[in-house]
Amino acid sequence: MKLRFTKMHGLGNDFVVIDATREPVELTPERVRAIADRHFGVGCDQLLVVEPPSRPAVDFRYRIFNADGGEVEQCGNGARCFVRFVYDKKLTDRADISVETRSGIISPRLREDGLVTVDMGVPVLSAAEVPFVSDSDAIVQPLEVGGDMLAITAVSMGNPHAVQVVANVDAAPVETQGPLIEHHPRFPARVNAGFVQVVDAHRIRLRVFERGSGETLACGTGACAAVVASILRELVVSPVRVETRGGELEIAWAGPGTPVLMTGPAVTVFEGEMNLV
């Protein structure tokens, strides 16, 4: 069976995007892993599926699969690519859409300058809802990882993030500590591990070891979570430029109870057709 796809990226966080608005596509974890495989498949960090909405007053349903085959709640860089995709494919003539995800509604807007701003919703700071096993909702929490005591902030942007502040992201133990944090028993749904270096009051540098995909060149929800954590820790002030290995995002957040706004690029690389096994 042949399946048409579009290869896209947001700051080098790369996606295979599939249009399932006309007919459903059956995606098993094995199939997702095969498509995401960089040697035997197309290769991507996440597979994104565009579906018709399941409820009134939203335009599309947005499904996200990590390279390990697991379906997850949210993907920020993917959300920017999502609106670029549905607009370019003429699945809508609106540049401002409402999209349902596993964790709620998000609103991406394709701007005239080609950048995309996404209302990513209100961050969740309650430990139980992240989910993070803790008897407190303190902003900074101790977490023992590989014999070291880390100071993390647990934030959900629809998906779970553990954010820590480091002196230098280039020297941070992302590859070694990242997998230990991802699978830490106090994060029962696993977690995305963010490493933040504060540059000044409006700029941070960020690396993220993503749940189910490993370190990526950029993570949109990771950038939102990192800015929320850094504002709560009084290290930065909104708006904040986030430097990743793949480029920069701008994140604005007015504080608890308000939504996070993320602005950045969304790029189409090529169209293709794959053999689906």
Ligand SMILES: N[C@@H](CCC[C@H](N)C(=O)O)C(=O)O
């Ligand atoms: N790259 C994404 C996040 C994708 C999902 C994440 N790995 C998870 O498991 O929660 C982004 O740009 O936000």
